[in-house]
Structure formats: C-alpha cells, structure tokens
Amino acid sequence: MNELQTATTIMEHSFLPIAVLIPLVGSLVVMLLKNNPNLREFTSFSASILLFAVVCSFIPALKKGVTLVYPVFHLLPGLSITLRADGFSMIFALVASSLWMIAVFYSMGYMRAHNEPKQTRFNACFALAIFGAIGVAFSDNLFTLYLFYEIVSICTYPLVAHHQDGESYEGARKYIIYLAGTAKLLLLPALALIYVLTGSLDFSHNISQGVFSANAPGWMVVMLYIFCLLGFAKNGIMPLHHWLPGAMVAPTPVSALLHAVAVVKVGVFSTTRVMLYIFGVDTMQQLNLGIPTAYFVGCTIILASVIALSKDNLKARLAYSTVSQLSYIIMGVALLTPHAIAGGLIHIVNHAFAKITLFFCAGAIFIAAHKKDISEMGGLGRTMPFTFGAFAVAALSMIGAPPVAGFVSKWYLLVGSMEAHQIGILLILIASTVLNAGYFVPVVYRGFFGKPPVGALEGGIREAPLSMLVPLLLAVAVSVLIGIYPNFMMQFVNMVTG
C-alpha cells in the first residue's frame, strides 16, 4: 500500500461528496416543488450546471497527478464508502454531468410537448439516476461502486415503468429482474469472495497490478472475473442484454439517458473499472483472460449489429446499436494494450454524445411527426433538416468516420488490435463498421431522399420545439468538437494508461 501511495499522490478533497450530493439534493428539491413546474425544471437545470462546475473543478489537481479521495463511511476493516476522483472517474463524470445539462432541457421540451403525466416523479428519478451514475464514477472501492450501481437500478425503475400500462410494466419487470438479479447472483458473491481473499474491496491505484496476491488460486480469480463480467449486466453483453430492448417502452428522454449516460455507461464503466483496478493488466495477462474476453464481446458486437439491421422501429434499432457499441469499450480494455485501452475508454465519451443525439433525434421525430418506424420516415429529412442533419453526423460518429468523435475511438481500437496481433479482432472491427453503416445510412438516406408514404400530409410537420432541437444540436456539436480536438478528453485517458 505504501509503495502505491508514493507512486500516486493521494489527497483528501471535501468537494467530492458535494459533487455526489448535488443530484441527490436536486432530486429532493424537485420532489418538493411538484406544484411549480418552471421552478422545478429550473432546479434540475441549476443542479446540473453546479454539478458540471464542481466536476470541472477537480481537473487542475488531477493534472498535477494527484488522486482525490474522500472517505464517507467506514463500515468494516477494508470495507468503506469512499469516493475517489482520478483520470478514469473523470472520463465518466464529465460525460454524465455535461449530458445531464443537455438532457434536462430536452426532456422538459419532450415531456411538455407530449403532455406526459407524472413529470415531477420523472424529473426526480432522473436526478437520482444521475446521483447513482456520479457515485459510480467517483467510487474508490468495489463496495461503493456496488452501492451506487444498485441505486441506479432501483431509481431508474420508475422511469422505465413511466407510462404505467401493461407494456411498460412488463418491460420494467424484465429490466429489474435482469439488473437486480445478476447483481445479487454474481456480484454479491464476488464481493464477498474478493473480501475474503484480499481483506479489502479497495481498487488499486494503477492499472497494471490488481489487488490479488500471487498466491491467490487461479481458478478462483477466473471465476471472480466471470462473475464480474456478467454480473454488471448493465454493460449489455449478450446473452444478458434483453433488458435493454425491453426498456424501450420508456419515454424517449429516458431511453436517451439509459442508453447514453446513466445505465449502460454505469455498466461498462463498472466492468472496465473492475477489469483494470481489481484484476489489473498483469493478472489478466497471466491468467490469459484478455483475448478470450475480446472475442466473447466481439460476438456481441457482430450479433447485435445484425439484429439492429432487422429492426424497423427506430428506437429498437438504436437499442441494438447500443448493445453492439458498448462491447467496443470492453473489447478495447480486454485487449490490454495501451492503445486499445485508450480506444475503449474514449469510446465511453464518444458513444455517449453520439448516441444521445440519435435518441434525441428519434424523440424529436416522434414529437414532430408521430413516427416511430423507419419505413415511414421517407422524405422527413426535408421537412426536419436540422434533426436529420444531426442524426447523420451522429451516425457518422457511430460508424467511425472522421472528423466526428467515433473516428478517434475506432482509430485507437484498430491500432490496439494490431498491437495485440489479433487479426480476428481487426476483422470484427471492420465487419462491424460495415454493419454500422448498413443500419444507419438507410435511415439518413430515406429521410433526405426517400418518398413520403402515400397519403401523408406534407404541410403538418415541422421541426420539433426549440427546447428539443437546441439540446440535440448541442450534443452533436460536442461530438464534432471532440472529434476534431480529442485531446481534452484524451488527457484523462492518458492518466489511466500512463
């Protein structure tokens, strides 16, 4: 432990719990302001700005190579609720807090335009989900991570079940069974066993050495690894991905939040955090865990893309695209070379901004034109040029074309797969790129060049309200920005890979 502390400077920082508390307090205030919608939304928005500011305030210290920690509760020896801000947590915290700002506006526009009921509950749970996500980002040990991971599961249930009809109850049931079930069945024993083996649940402070000593039985570590990989079912690895398309019954802002920020990213963030900071690159190499994992998630990448091709419902297609893209992140980390890890981690950011744009577009199309199926969207791009333009740019990012953000991750992933001498992975990445193009380009093509369906009224459709349009344009602008200037986010990735 002492050697590690000399390698990285650790400093206690009292702003850390404040960052985690902002969304929680925001949520409570939102609940109190249920009779005043404007003030309620203003609270959400100010909380999101405040959160973003606090998260940004950590950057200077981190640049100096300091890791910030804050112990909150000490439970047992080696078991505590402790917060930590390092490069790795910043990747996710910045994404979550910045997207929250955008999402608050968008969901206000969507919910009001659609006259959704129970908007207070919606906003409160939205903030609680961010609370969980920020907590996951700033976790210093596996217990804290698990705590916030579970908070996200519970607090997003009301969001998925929002419409309170048979379909949404069914989707929400599936959602909670998959997420809570895997966490109990796989993560809880993993936690207990790691605690027994190492006497603590703390993350290590660098990615090379994990927490296991050399004499820990190999089969047990492998078993723990499998438990963790599948236990964080929010990461959408097949075959435990069914909750994700099922959760599509939720209102579109929720889908956007689930798919781009809070839920799935919590899943992949937790998975990669555990891979790198509990098992560590050395242990994973020793036990030969990396490459098999990469091929395993490679199957998810290809299969999910193929399923996405077959979906006509835009949200369903996006859902399977998410399943596929999440595995890029895990694949990158599993390849265990510095470039591949960097590619995987930066994809957390790139996918987030692109995917939230795509979902925002889907919501905007639904609000403006009341259309959910791609086959009915012919010619819609001509009446909604901004929405479809943003969709096209975000789709390019998903495909991995320059100069949009997705190119950066794909570049690093390709380099990483070559470094690892894995032709198979390289082929998977190329095949996936083709498939991505296969299911995104037709949407854009149909929008701009397709014929409107017979009998459709040309005149009635306009762009969605500004409160929806502006956030989605902002999100896509960020996608382009970090595509052209990736260094801002890459500096945090480099803190991880060293």
Added chain:
Amino acid sequence: MNQLLINSGFPWLNLLVGLPLAGALILLVFGKDTISRQLTLIITLVNALCTLPVLHGFDSSNTAFQFAHIYTWIPQLHINYTVGVDGISILLVALTTLVMPLCVLASWTYINKRITAFMVCLLVMESAMIGVFIALDFVLFYIFWEFMLIPMYLLIAIWGGPRKSYASIKFFLYTLAGSVLLLVAIIALYLHNGTFFIPAMMWREYGQLFQLLIFLAFFLAFAIKVPMFPFHTWLPAAHVEAPTAGSVLLASILLKMGTYGFLRFCLPITPDASMLLATPLLWLSIAGIIYGGCTALAQQDMKKLIAYSSVGHMGFVTLGIFVFNLHGLQGAMLQMLNHGITTGALFLCIGMIYERNHSRDLAKATGLGPYMPWFATFFTFFSLSAFAFPGTNSFIGEFLVLAGAFAHKPALALAAVPGALLAAAYMLRLLQKVIWGGVNNPDQSKLSDLGLREILVLAPLLLFVFWIGLGPQPFLDYMNPTLNELLQKLHEWQQGQQGMSLNWIF
C-alpha cells in the same frame, strides 16, 4: 465461578425484568382500558431508557458477564437467581426494549377490545423475553423460556385473525414439544455438574454420547424456535394470525432466542457435537434459505410472505453460526439484529395496511404509492433493507455471513447466493405490487397516509437500518470480544481433542 461476574452498583438488569412485570401487576389490579395504553407506553419507554445505562456502562473490552447479580433462590437444589449480560446478549436485550414501545404504539388503535389484558400480555412478554437473554442460571432461563409461551399464546388466541385457535395451539404445542427435551438436558447437565450456573457448564469434559444427546435436545428446542427448516411449519400460521404487535414480537425477538441458544449453549457446552454436526446443520440452513425464499415468492398473503422470508433470513443466521469463524459469527449476530429491525418494521407496515383495508391480501393492497407517499417511502427503505441492499443493515450481516461461508467452504457460500437472489425477487415483487401495482389496481384513493403516531413507530427502526448499514462498528465492538473468546476457546478445544467421530456408533 465468581471470576465470571462483575458486580456493579445499581441492578439495572433486575429493573429491566422487574419493571414490566410490576407494571403488568398494577395494570391487572387497577387497569382501566382508558389509561392502560398510556401507562404501558410509559413503562416500556422507561424500560428502553433504562437500557441506555447498561449499554453505556458495558465494558466491551471485558469478556465476562457484566451487570451481574446473584441471589440465592432454592438452595437445596442449588438454584439461584443469576443474571448478567455479555457481548452476545446485550444487543438482544437492547433490541427487545427498543421494539416494545413501538409495539405498544402500533397497537394503539388496532386493539380495541380487552385493551388492558392485551397490554398486560405485552408487559409480561417483555419481562420474560429480557429474562431469557440475561438469565445465567439454567432453571431461571427455562422458567423465562416457558413463561413466554403463555402471553404469546394469549396474544394470538384472543386478538388474532380468523384461524387464531389453530395457529395459537400449533405454536404452543410445537414450542412446548421442543422445550421438554431441553428440560431433560438441563437436568442431565445439573446431575453432571452439580450446579445450574450456565458458565460453569461450558467447556467441560463430557462423554461423547452425553454431549451428542445434550446437543440434540438443545437443537430440537432451538431449531423449532429459530425456526430451522424443516421445523418451521408453526411459524407462518402464528405470524399470520397474530395481531401486529404479536407478529413483531415473534419475528423480532422470539426467533432470535433459537439462534441465541445455539450461540450461548450449543457451542460452549457441547463443542464436539456442534463441530461434528456442523456440516448437516449448514446444509439445513441452506435448505431453509432456499425453501423460505421460494415459498415467500409464491405468497399472495403479505404476512405469510414476510413470515416465510423470516425462514430464509434466519437460515443466514444459523449459516453464520456454524461456519465457526469470526466473520460468520459477526454476520450472524448482526443478522439477528437486522432481522429484528427490518422484519419487525415490515410487519408493522403490513399491519398499517391491514388497519386501513382490513385485508392481508396482496391483490387488495396494490398501487398504494400515489395515495400514501409517506408509507411508500418507509416501505421502500424497509424492503430494500430486507433484501440486503448495500448501505442498509442487512447487507452488512449478509455480506459477513457470506464472507464467513466462503472462508469455510466456497461451495457452501455459492449455494446460499440463490437465497439472496430470491430475497431480492420476493421483496421487489411485494414492493412493486404495493407501491405500483398493475393496470387494474383497486381504488385506493380513500386511504389516508400515515399519521404522526405511525411515523413515530417506523422512524426509529429506519434510523437503525441506516445506522447499522453505514456504521456497524459500534455494534460490532459490543460483540467482538465475546465472539473472539468463543472462537478462541472453540479452536483450542478443537486442537486439544482428537475430535469427535461417529466411529463408536458404527
């Protein structure tokens, strides 16, 4: 035998036992239905306050029995009135005195016939329950143990639900049947040792057959009380038919007496037999965890659901006890407290629903959330606690038990994990149905939210849910020295002996 006792000034423990009993007598003689509630509340509150000096004055670095007092009672038979608390019992005493005022408050409007008699029963129960935990003389223990049955029987038989006579008789017969052999074992131990002083019976050389028989006699009594699978069949009937306060007392305190018995008597008095039979007991615990979970998942009756969940939760306690390591024992002790707090709270919640719609049927209680936000909040937190959500009390207990089980035998821990999953399944099902329901919920708009009294009943328990969940160290500090000593002696014993085997039987 004196080195085990620390005599201190004021006899707080006697007060804890005596005050409720005196209160019961006063109520019996002078009680009127109009004032008996208030009087009982005051007595139980005073008793709860009187626990504080005990908790404060307890020297947790000392493994001896503290606040001890000894009075000669029947000298011809060497029976004394001996009481004292150690790290195992002190928290259970505190739990008892904490739960009692809440039970009184919860019965405030629920009980509307024979109020005085009801309150007398509660007070007698309190006295007997505390007596069981603090008795250091085996006869005294047995008297308290049996004495408890009568008020509990009355609570179920008089103020219970529709099948009260069936449930109360079943409860009575089961528990009595278990304790008959307990008495035989006590007498056998007396004949062997010439004393009823419990610490003097521990860590003695007994013959192997003798130990085994004693253990089995103990086991039957305690396993029925816990209840361990397959001795649990009295429990759902009694829980379901009892009035709210009765269910709470059963779940929170009475079940703990079984596991308390294992810790206090089985391990130190019959260590060889305990170690010999640990493996089957562990698998019996696993069976209880899984069986309780599966059965709870299938229930439509909310009280039955919680009752079966108790079988599962108590399975974790026995699992922790018989792995014989510190994590396991700590987890078991904490799980005893947690179960007392959480399951007690859940029964209180169900009672509050029952008071409003006069039904325990889950289908009639769906979709309460929008109309009873306070209730929904409390119920959510208690449900989360019941399936060991991280940050709540049960997580620590379950986690420690699992850690202990992993250290003992990984297969065992892995076998218990589906039980944790089942707990999440049935609690989330209950929670989802009560708060949200489905598309055709009954009309709940007439129901009123919790009043101040009901909030006061639930709030202290919620406080403990998070206190133990986020800062369990003070609680562990109470029990650690005693548990450490127990383990150390157990290990010394194990090394000193050849170990017991069944060879001589075959």
